[in-house]
Amino acid sequence: MAEISSDVIRGYNDIIILFLLLNSPSYGYEISKQIRTMSEDKYIIKETTLYSAFTRMEKNGFIESFVDEDLAGGKKRTYYRITPAGREYYQAKCEEWTLTKEVIEKFIAG
Amino acid sequence: MAEISSDVIRGYNDIIILFLLLNSPSYGYEISKQIRTMSEDKYIIKETTLYSAFTRMEKNGFIESFVDEDLAGGKKRTYYRITPAGREYYQAKCEEWTLTKEVIEKFIAG
């Protein structure tokens, strides 16, 4: 099974992550598993890529974090929630995707 | 008319350029005009991006350059020709594109 090089997907991690936050907050490990499952193992996001995307998007105001400190075994977990600005950004990126797709496909033979 | 940010298209300049070399050699200025025309002004490649892609792809053996020194006015023009390795790379990238597209569209709402 071929795997997508992450260089290709660059710039699209943001919308993939935001999509998974549209309906409810989530956290890194869960999101990474969902990406893997939803893509049928075709795309496995690198941990560092994921967590640096969180940092960047929080700085840009697209997501907000909050910590659950009451997990079993005294563990912590950092959740992320999409903001209204994040929803707008997601929408804009989706529209850009449609355009991009149309353009690229003009340069695909056959 | 919205314009595609080149960050989005990152990683795809290679196949766009190679597509335009599939049938005959060409050169920078011409390719840049073709991209603009074919995309209906939706994607205008930056000159530096284009020429650095040439350098990189020649280093990787995907294209070969040759210079036409006999232009009117004593001008020179550097042409690029796709190599067999370049054709293979183009094919592989096209297949990767299909996969990538399918994956990304799972994360596009609506």
Place this chain on the structure above:
DNA sequence: TGTCGTACTACGTCTGTCGTGGTAACTATA
């Protein structure tokens, strides 16, 4: 004379991704 088009090149910066490695607690298996 100056702008536009043609046809590049050099140099440095930015940013998203990636590689490596580390922490720490629980859980299943041998």
Place this chain on the structure above:
DNA sequence: TATAGTTACCACGACAGACGTAGTACGACA
């Protein structure tokens, strides 16, 4: 009891493609 695996991250630095800025040089046209 040991150890491997899963969960759940974080820090640090490197890389590479894209980009911004600037410059060269010639011809055509107004």
